[in-house]
Amino acid sequence: MSTSATVVVTGPEGTNFFDPRLIIGPMQVGALVTAALFGSLVIQSYIYFTKFADSLGFKATVKIIQIGHFCAMISTLWTMTVTAYDDPTKLNVLPVGADITVLLTSITSFLTQASSGAKRASGSFYIYRLWRLSGNCLLPVVSEILCIAGQVAAFILVTKAITMSSFSRFVVEQTDVVLIALATRTICDITITAGVTWSLIQKRRNSIVKSTTIIDYLIMWTIENGLTTSLMTLSVMAVFLCLRETFVWFGLYLIQANVVANALLASLNRRLVLRKDRPLSDGDTAMVRSSLLCIACGIVHITPQRPIVIRVDVTHARDTESQIKTHDSFY
Template identity: 55%
Template sequence: MQVGALVTAALFGCLVIQTYVYFTRFIDSPSFKATVAAVILFQLGHFVTVIFTMWKMTVTAYGDPSKLDALPVSAIITVLLSSLTAFLAQSFYVYRLWKLSGKVFFPILSEIFCVVAELATLFVVIKALSMTNLAHFLVEQNVWIAIGFTSRAICDITITVGVTWSLKKQKRARRRDNVKTAMVDCLILWTIENGLATSLMSLLVMAAVRCLLLPNQSHAE
């Protein structure tokens, strides 16, 4: 928890700098700026709840492991804020995919997985509010947790495939313009790198949760 909080603090600092640069140097539509503002506000709340959770788990519960049988409310709110941030970010990328491709198949498919992931997370969060034992809760909500992480990863993958395919089409249309072709190649590389990074992270988290579930499931059996 302490390591996670330190990493969160570092990443939140990077996000604050990025947000400052965005608002001072770029001119976008009010809806885009509102989306960025919402993300930074959600992440501010996320950082605060992470600090509260760390205090609860490493200070208040020090010497009394029984206090860790259930997640603190702050940890549950952290999960909720993370899911809202992911929903906003993925919905923005879906919109960008729609504008870039001019097609509806990949954007609709991606948004369906995005909504499914958000609904699954909200269901788990609501159930977590009445949790009394974390180990039993993970086993009981195993399916919904897996649906949430899997849908999030599939959403990232479909967005990545859709954007890459659209950029490839634009590259073929500009074969004679070497400068624009090089720019499109760079965009394709960035798209694949970012998409794979977020997809891989979702799958790694899901794998970690599955590893936590295995001993609990064996014990229950």
């Protein structure tokens, strides 16, 4: 009989053997994909820091966290492939590097979704952008509650993971907490995406004709980012429900942090596309273009444009009879 469903599998004759395909394999694939996404993040960070000067502190924080996440991934892979090479029972528990990656992944998602207190200074978006665009507090408050609940669940998981004695027992005991952490993130992403998209659609109806193309870009990019992050979390949840006793779901979860960070910088760097879309023309003033660019990163709130009422006073000057006679006397 196997001592752990995660590390040991029962063989044909009742013997126990180590199956690296379900343990080391998912972690290696996750580490390779994470490395590729980290390279993409480096390029996007270079573009952002060289082209834009707004709110560098918040984006630098996200970048530093991703560097720590990547280093923790390297440590995890080293432990699983080198340190535990001659003793697979060491993999009955998660390596310390894996615990750190869980913590940094949750912090990345929390910062990009719900750091509304710093967003006024940082110029970042998601919940803050939803609030500024919609002008309504209901959806932002609901999203904030969901995000905080997901972060609390993540902290509980990290605490339990550090003190675990068996990965299989940990998964069984913490199934509800894992599902809460993943479900709240997904619902939060969907709520933010739907709210921002609806707000942009409302502004499109009240905008000038030549601004609708820019708003269409913003709507498309909002949906793309929302689908990317929410589908990533849904994939982790689905794999967890089907293969919770293996490392497959955990290997997929390790990719999530870089997906969220890349989506963040992609949303910011897409302002370059709006700048180069077309030159300024009549009716498409620099003020309108600048304001719409700010919508992309949630810096300002643009109210719908109302019809401008212009009052024209016309004064007709008429010569009096005496003035006409005086005028005629000169001839």
